[in-house]
Amino acid sequence: MVTATAYANSETSQNPRRVSILGSTGSIGCSTLDLIGRNLNRYNVVALTGNTNAALLAKQAIEHGAELAVLADPDHYQDLKAALSGSSVEAAAGPDAMMEAVARPADWTMAAIVGSAGLRPTLEAVRQGTCVALANKECLVSAGDIFMKAVAAAGTQLLPVDSEHSAGFQVIDPDTCDSIEKIVLTASGGSFRTSSQAEMAAATPAKALKHPNWSMGAKLTIDSATLMNKGLELIEAYHLFPVTPEKLDVVIHPQSIIHCLVEYSDGSVLAHLGMPDMRTPIAYCLAWPERMWAPTKRLDLAKIGTLSFEEPDISRFPALRIAREALEADNGATTLLNAANEIAVDAFLKGRIGLPSIAALVEAAIEMAARDGLSKPGSLEEVLALDEMGRDLARSLLSKFTKSNLAS
16 A cells, blocks of 8 residues: 655645646546535645537636646537636647646645546556556556556555545554455445346346435446446555455445455454545545545434445346456456446447446456456556457457347
């Protein structure tokens, strides 16, 4: 686990923290700005980036006094420029502009771009020596070794935003890591925790998007429904915390109150509890190494009454097994896993494949790649090439898993 030596900038009204948000128009970005808006004297917004939503990005940039607003998609540049007309906010778009946003001097950067598009700018933020709050899974799932080496080389701080990893970060004492026997991530079980395999096979995207506890984007919600999200989090935890894969585990916890448990050699189990609201881990990252007030519902255990736990059912949720096998293979399979999963989830959301076919398609893509030989990528360019190969394989296999072919 990387601990900070270089990030000690205090945030006071005389010395506010300069912050940038990569992916400000998504759910994590909006929650981050909500917290910043409640603490205006503590933060100066440097750069905000989005994908295609020019109207929302411009609104955010003007409201928070950002220096720069950048869209990843240059086709929407004129819309952004028009929306920012009359303000002091600079407008830009395209890949080079995204890198310019990262290069703007900042003390703290929220990395919340969804997908592999977030790899290059997040890695550059790390290399700039900025404290990075990491909400982009791909940095660790697809390029974990490369990314963590960059963090160590820059001597900066990486703060996990996922509720489970943030919980682990808060619970684990760096001085007693050798005594850790197990780190257990909790999972809500998603939209189909109690559903039969037949019910899951018939599930519609609309039903899958109704998460019982969390408010998240579509991709993350579907990953929760298949438990792929928890598999990806196991891979992230391996890179974030000083344990081997066999010391990582998952337990189903429907209430989503306990986010992580850490078992020690003396039999002690330390747990982090909190209501399911992403503003809690985001607030922890924003204020680190201090804490700040967040407008979240307070935990009332007496009112909740019961906390329950279950073993994951791997027969109904094979994605968890597939992710663990990819991690243990240590040969680039996690990069393929992530890439193929993005293609599969998109196909499900478009109604082309059923929910169970997501994991089946991902596994088939990994198996096909493994037959030709896989090796761990050694650079960002190799990661991106392997990512593209995973997408191409998934697309080539997609027709085998379409509803019409499976029914015939």
